[in-house]
Amino acid sequence: MMQEIQMVDLKNQYLKIKTQIDSGIQEVIDSTVFIKGGKVDEFQKNLENYLGVKHVIPVGNGTDALQISLMALGLKPGDEVITPTFTFIATAEVVALLGLTPVLVDVDYDTFNISIESLKRSITSKTKAIIPVHLFGQNAAMDQIMEIAHAHDLFVVEDACQSIGSVYTFAGGRKIHSGCMGDVGCTSFFPSKTLGCYGDGGAIFTNNDELAAKIRAIANHGMVVRYYHDFVGVNSRLDSIQAAVLDVKLKYLDEYIRARQKVANAYNTAFSKCGSLIVPGKNPQSTHAYHQYTLKLNGVDRNALQAHLKKKGVPSMVYYPVPLHMQKAYRSERYHEGAFPVAERLSASVLSLPMHTELTEEQTQYIINSVVEFL
């Protein structure tokens, strides 16, 4: 019998690597090095090698990674930080928390990523940074974003919380890992993320030595020398048990991404034949880690389709039902409904299907059939 289909199947993924995970966790317990050192250092080195980046700074979660990165840039209250309105709330939340001004911009209909036109229009004399979000696992248009950032002297903080493992090819042919292109990159190891641990975790990437030292200090109470605090900091760290899990799963990351791509290819082949479905657009300069597989519905009743899928035992989710500029906490004089038509249209029409490393061909086909029979 076919196993129950889940949006994300962490159980079966774990069972395949159980021996390694269990012994990694046991090793940490035996060593009693629960915070810093040991496994955290090992994982940090291995991730630096995998990404080809000079510094990985492990932190407590992806939201902290974004906050600490912005803190390290020395921005002042009132400085404007541009970020897309179609993303997870954390991206804008940390900007607002630091007293900076989140300036929201629209996204590209095909790729769901920050719209270059909207970005250009939103730059003012107060703009200090751009946070491109590599949404659903595909890198934003980094050639253009880096060019704009250089022209206006802006920092680029990549939100790579969904895109670790994907690679962007610059116009000159240079291939760089997601999160390692801007001044700083941030990722999350939340369990359901492409590289997920068994609790909370995150990391910051940078090639800038000075910034790395400052970020490391800020994540540790602003401390460079023990009990001497040079910056206002926070307490944010990856614990050793999570590092042990991540160190095992990092070895499988490319394989995991290939498994996701295989499912996405099957979905694409089937759904591109359906006039009422629009498959996710590909930026030819980026590989896609398919953290999510997100369709756009064209004249299909989303609620009815979701209800039908639920009856068939196929879960589905809407990422994200409300763009940030229409969220109660972020509504302002600046933005009104209709301000970002693409994001609003996407919020009304997107539907994400089950996507994980353990989907079998049988399950994938069953999901496809369940969608297609509704149309």
Ligand SMILES: *Cc1c(COP(=O)(O)O)cnc(C)c1O
């Ligand atoms: C998951 C996620 C975050 C936050 O990560 P946490 O580890 O949950 O704090 C930030 N931005 C995006 C785009 C995410 O998907």
